[in-house]
Amino acid sequence: MEYNAKQIQIIEVAERLFADKGFAGTSVRDIAQEANVNVSMISYYFGSKEKLIEALFAMRMGESRxxxxxxxxxxxxxxxxxxxxxxxxxxxxxxxxxxxxxxxxxxxxxxxxxxxxxxxxxxxxxxxxxxxxxxxxxxxxxxxxxxxxxxxxxxxxxxxxxxxxxxxxxxxxxxxxxxxxxxxxxxxxxxxxxxxxxxxxxxxxxxxxxxxxx
Amino acid sequence: MEYNAKQIQIIEVAERLFADKGFAGTSVRDIAQEANVNVSMISYYFGSKEKLIEALFAMRMGESRxxxxxxxxxxxxxxxxxxxxxxxxxxxxxxxxxxxxxxxxxxxxxxxxxxxxxxxxxxxxxxxxxxxxxxxxxxxxxxxxxxxxxxxxxxxxxxxxxxxxxxxxxxxxxxxxxxxxxxxxxxxxxxxxxxxxxxxxxxxxxxxxxxxxx
DNA sequence: GGTAAAATCAAACAATCGTTTGATTTTTAT
DNA sequence: ATAAAAATCAAACGATTGTTTGATTTTACC
The missing domain is CATH 1.10.357.10 (Tetracycline Repressor, domain 2)
Known part of the structure; x- marks a missing residue:
């Protein structure tokens, strides 16, 4: 999967917040606010919050192979x-x-x-x-x-x-x-x-x- | 702090669920259901969900000192x-x-x-x-x-x-x-x-x- | 420059969240 | 037996959750 700059921005913010507060403890509005994007962009780009963390894993795992x-x-x-x-x-x-x-x-x-x-x-x-x-x-x-x-x-x-x-x-x-x-x-x-x-x-x-x- | 049987029952169910799904990922209704008590009993006994996990720590820490x-x-x-x-x-x-x-x-x-x-x-x-x-x-x-x-x-x-x-x-x-x-x-x-x-x-x-x- | 696609937005959605309420039952103690 | 205290309950509270909608703006292409 290929991600554009805005998608990577969202993923990286989500990564930091998931690490700080856990997946369930982080709301999509937290992520959207810190990434300076609208809340709906997360569903728009990734489909769901669940798919977002899967995208994070796909990206990070693909890096250091x-x-x-x-x-x-x-x-x-x-x-x-x-x-x-x-x-x-x-x-x-x-x-x-x-x-x-x-x-x-x-x-x-x-x-x-x-x-x-x-x-x-x-x-x-x-x-x-x-x-x-x-x-x-x-x-x-x-x-x-x-x-x-x-x-x-x-x-x-x-x-x-x-x-x-x-x-x-x-x-x-x-x-x-x-x-x-x-x-x-x-x-x-x-x-x-x-x-x-x-x-x-x-x-x-x-x-x-x-x-x-x- | 002293806990009665029902309080301990709630704490032990909460402990298992917090371990399985995390604190934020566990709802007080999950806990109440598995512990066979009414939802309001958690606030009634512990004050809040936050105080419940503090009670868990107080209990477990006090044991093996x-x-x-x-x-x-x-x-x-x-x-x-x-x-x-x-x-x-x-x-x-x-x-x-x-x-x-x-x-x-x-x-x-x-x-x-x-x-x-x-x-x-x-x-x-x-x-x-x-x-x-x-x-x-x-x-x-x-x-x-x-x-x-x-x-x-x-x-x-x-x-x-x-x-x-x-x-x-x-x-x-x-x-x-x-x-x-x-x-x-x-x-x-x-x-x-x-x-x-x-x-x-x-x-x-x-x-x-x-x-x-x- | 016009048009289709992509991106962005505020608003609304239903569902679930933690907590409180107020009535009712159960227990305790005199 | 009776009165006070503790425990239990269904229901409701307002806030927040993830997601969708539909309109609007921006971008890309011929």
Whole structure:
């Protein structure tokens, strides 16, 4: 599906409001007002509020397809380097689209699911899990990684940690005394901390290397 | 605050519906119908829908206070054993109250927060983080744990992993071919897998021990 | 420049929302 | 048994919901 500038404007406003207040908590009049369009434009362009969030998923999902897969082709990297790239790319993707992933998280918490949205999420998660499993199995094959690794829960830890860190970033700011830090600077700070933490976590957990106590 | 049987009945139905469909997505008529009470009873007992969810938080938060803290007093346990108890108690708490923690997760994703609820969540999270930090610092003091551990992100990984595992348990079921498993049995299965995974994760990450490749 | 299509608008639509009302029943206590 | 208090109910309240209508303006094309 192709969207014109005004449609994208509506989608992006809706994305922010859905992330802030939830789908049911956001009225089409809220969206129309913030997007500076008439209320009827939403039904006119998308058919319904429900179809609008489906359009949002169609747009965002279509964007970042097959960006990570290329890292698999690079044969110059050792297994742990590929894992590190996977970690950083996950952090970039989630931190760079916090509103959208907030909505995705809400959608997964909900039981009244839209079939097409559920399918999008399931497909994305399947790709993520399979990519990580492939990387870990590669490492195991060359003897670099441990054998007793819970493959499906490793990706749960990766995405669970990032998602939870984003959801609780205000709390993180507070207990680490970073309330006065510039917002953009804080985002960079959190990315770096998450990257270090997760790389250390994965290195300790999946590799056979001994600890380097520094 | 003390609640009578009918009030608790309303609160528990509301908890399930809020978890399923969100606060804004659940109408007081939905709640009244499923709880077999008249709509006006909600305003009559709680004042408003908003006050109802606050009552839910007051009730659930008041229940499990200071249950974990006692594990700190036990001096017979070595640091990693205390960490393992912390992990299992977190799994028990979140898996045993999935509806409530679903609502808590939604609340943290939202920007339009109720002050009293935010305060409840902040207090709970603060206790969780401080308890884990204390345990890790105890282990570091006796030389059992590594020094370079990101204290605040360790609890993010613990609670992020559990929350995300619960939110995506249908997906977990599917990719592990457990769709035919009895629901109660699956819950036990997931608890055990989570416990093993997180204990292994924490052992590898925080201790100085070398890996035991089995 | 004229005409058809697309876009925009205020207004109205029926449905649902949270809450209140006022009468009625049930419970409690003397 | 009686009076006061608590609980329950159907009905109605005004506000807001998502959507549609029909008229009007803007855009695109020959």
């Amino acid at each position: 097959s960006r990570m897969e290329m890292l698999l082709g690079n044969e110059d990297l050792i297994p742990i380097q590929k894992i590190n790239i996977l970690i950083d790319s996950a952090i970039d993707r989630l931190m760079g689209n916090q509103c959208f992933h907030n909505i995705m998280m809400r959608e997964q918490l909900s039981s009244e699911r839209t079939p097409t949205i559920s399918e999008h999420i399931r497909g994305l998660k399947l790709r993520n899990v399979q990519l990580m499993q492939k990387l870990i199995e590669e490492g195991q094959a060359v003897g670099a990684f441990r054998k007793n690794i819970d493959l499906s829960l490793m990706s749960t830890t990766l995405y669970g940690t990032i998602n939870y860190a984003i959801a609780t970033q205000d709390f993180y700011k507070r207990i680490n005394g970073l309330e006065d830090m510039e917002e953009a600077e804080f985002q960079i700070h959190l990315r770096r901390k998450l990257s270090q933490h997760l790389k250390s976590l994965f290195k300790s957990t999946v590799t056979n290397e001994h600890h380097n106590q520094n | 200071s249950r974990m803290e006692m594990l700190l007093g036990n001096e017979d346990l070595i640091p990693i054993q205390k960490i393992n108890i912390l992990i299992d108690s977190a799994i028990d708490r979140l898996m045993g109250n999935q509806c409530f923690h679903n609502i808590m997760m939604r609340e943290q994703l939202s920007s339009e927060r109720t002050p009293t609820i935010s305060e409840h969540i902040r207090g709970l999270k603060l206790r969780n983080v401080q308890l884990m930090q204390k345990l890790i610092e105890e282990g570091q003091a006796v030389g059992a744990f590594r020094k370079n551990i990101d204290l605040s992100l360790m609890s993010t990984t613990l609670y992020g992993t559990i929350n995300y595992a619960i939110a995506t348990q249908d997906f977990y079921k599917r990719i592990n071919g457990l769709e035919d498993m009895e629901e109660a049995e699956f819950q036990i299965h997931l608890r055990r897998k989570l416990s093993q995974h997180l204990k292994s994760l924490f052992k590898s990450t925080v201790t100085n021990e070398h890996h035991n490749q089995n």
